[in-house]
Structures are given as structure tokens and as C-alpha cells.
Amino acid sequence: MEKTEGRQATKARDRPRPGANGTPTGAPSHVPTSHDQAERPETPSPTREVDLDDRLDPSFVSRITPLFKLLRLYSRLEVEGIERVPDGPVILAANHTGWTGLDYAYTALAMKDARGRFVRGLAHKTWFRRPQIGDLAARLGLFEVGKDTMRTLLERGEAILIFPEGERGAFKGQNERYLLQDFARGYIRVALETGAPIVPVAIVGGEEANPSSARIDSYEELLDLSLPMPVNFFPRPAKWRISFLEPIELGKDPKATADSERVHRENDRVRAAIQYELQRLLSVRGHPFL
Numbered sequence: 001m002e003k004t005e006g007r008q009a010t011k012a013r014d015r016p017r018p019g020a021n022g023t024p025t026g027a028p029s030h031v032p033t034s035h036d037q038a039e040r041p042e043t044p045s046p047t048r049e050v051d052l053d054d055r056l057d058p059s060f061v062s063r064i065t066p067l068f069k070l071l072r073l074y075s076r077l078e079v080e081g082i083e084r085v086p087d088g089p090v091i092l093a094a095n096h097t098g099w100t101g102l103d104y105a106y107t108a109l110a111m112k113d114a115r116g117r118f119v120r121g122l123a124h125k126t127w128f129r130r131p132q133i134g135d136l137a138a139r140l141g142l143f144e145v146g147k148d149t150m151r152t153l154l155e156r157g158e159a160i161l162i163f164p165e166g167e168r169g170a171f172k173g174q175n176e177r178y179l180l181q182d183f184a185r186g187y188i189r190v191a192l193e194t195g196a197p198i199v200p201v202a203i204v205g206g207e208e209a210n211p212s213s214a215r216i217d218s219y220e221e222l223l224d225l226s227l228p229m230p231v232n233f234f235p236r237p238a239k240w241r242i243s244f245l246e247p248i249e250l251g252k253d254p255k256a257t258a259d260s261e262r263v264h265r266e267n268d269r270v271r272a273a274i275q276y277e278l279q280r281l282l283s284v285r286g287h288p289f290l
Helices: 058-074 102-115 131-139 147-155 186-194 254-258 260-285
Strands: 078-080 090-094 119-123 159-162 198-204 212-216 227-230 241-244
Touching: 058 102, 090 102, 090 147, 090 186, 090 260, 102 119, 102 159, 102 198, 102 241, 119 147, 147 159, 147 186, 186 198, 186 254, 186 260, 198 260, 241 260, 254 260
Parallel strands: 078 241, 090 159, 090 198, 119 159
Antiparallel strands: 198 241, 212 227
């Protein structure tokens, strides 16, 4: 099995296997699913073509990569399962950990080193409201999150990285450490529309390296964004682990996007797989700093 920056944490035979319903056997029972919430009617948005403003700047990325490689050494990052990521269009669905965005940087760096691919990230629209920040995000290969954008990127054969928890996952308080927040379900519909496989990705490290003491939701109406209360700014020397799980193939079935029950079920399947893998990674990693 291929690995990046360090030894492989466990062998493939040690990985928990999904049960008959797609949820890993022994997955934590305390994790709520999207069915635990009040249902509301869902109507898939009409498909439309997007003329992407693609400003990825490979030379700029190359110039800043040495900094992130130094941070990767400092973080003692270990990556496993990256050979599971298929070629061609693919959705990498990961948990959000830590408020600094190192989860995106380390995952993208691992994919570039091991697979030679630029990962295209989907970021909150607030990133693009200010021209300077929006320009920086675009040069790094980021796009404003949206189903039409995801669909267009996948049709181009890209690997896209999404965090279905959104900022609520990155900014959650320490009492919720590594407990997944609710997942948005748009990526499931995009996978059904395009036939792109979904690779669940579990990441640990950010919630010790750059934790939040709490999430501030009072600005959500004003900014359409929660804010973190950072405990620190420079990352603590926590050990990071990234695990790419087996691809989930939903098949190309655009009509199924209107099947709310199936969309919820597939979303819960991805979420439960990541939650269970997080618990495994925390167990095998041991002390976060030693």
C-alpha cells in the first residue's frame, strides 16, 4: 500500500468493514444521522452549465509548496489508502478539522505528491467576497461551492475535495472534537447526476493543532458564516493522519436525485464511514503530541 511522509498506520486487513446497510460494523451509536432531523421537502435544482473562472496558478502553488511541506514534517503527517482514489472524476468527501484550512492543504499536497493531481477545492462563498482573498483562493485552485460548479469540474475529469460539514465542522468547540456535524447533501446528488465515485476521507490532527474554544453563530445572518473562537494561531505540533477509504459507487442515475430517501441514506453511509474511521485513527495514533 502506498503511503506519504511516514509509515502506514495500519494494514488494509485491519480496516473495519461496512455492514449490510453500508454503515461500518461497530460504528458509534451516538452519532446522529440526517434522518434524526425534521424532514423537509427537497427539490433538486435544475442542471445548468457553468462557465468556470479557472485561475489556478501552478507556478504560485509551486512557490508556496515548500512552506506546506515543512509544516507537513512538523505535523508528522501519515497518509494511508491514497492508492484507492480512482483516476478520472472523483469526489473526495472529508471531515473538516481545525480552523486554519490545513486539512485542505495536506490532502491536496498528498494527492499532488502521490498521484500527480491538482485537487480542486470547493470553499464557502465568503472567501470570494473580498477581491484580494478571492484572488488568492482562485490561484490555489479553489472555487465557490455549488452543485453546478462541482458538476462542471467532474465533467472535466477533475478530482474535487469537499467538506460536507462546512464551517460548522471546522469551527466547532473542543467538547465536540471529532464528532461530525450534519452533512450537506448536494454532493450526493452531483454523484448521482455524473456517476462520479465518492471517496470518504478521514482526517485527524486539526482539532488539536488549531482548535476552537467555541463556534460563534451570531454572525450567521449577517455574514452567512459562523466564526471560530481560536485557541491559538500557529499550529500546535499535533500528529496528523489522513485515511482515504474505499470508493463508494452510486452509479449514474440522475432521476434518483429526486429520491429524498435514497439521498439521505447515501449521505448517512458516507458520514458514518468517516466517523468510524476517525475513531480508528484516533485509537492507532495514540497521544496527539507524543
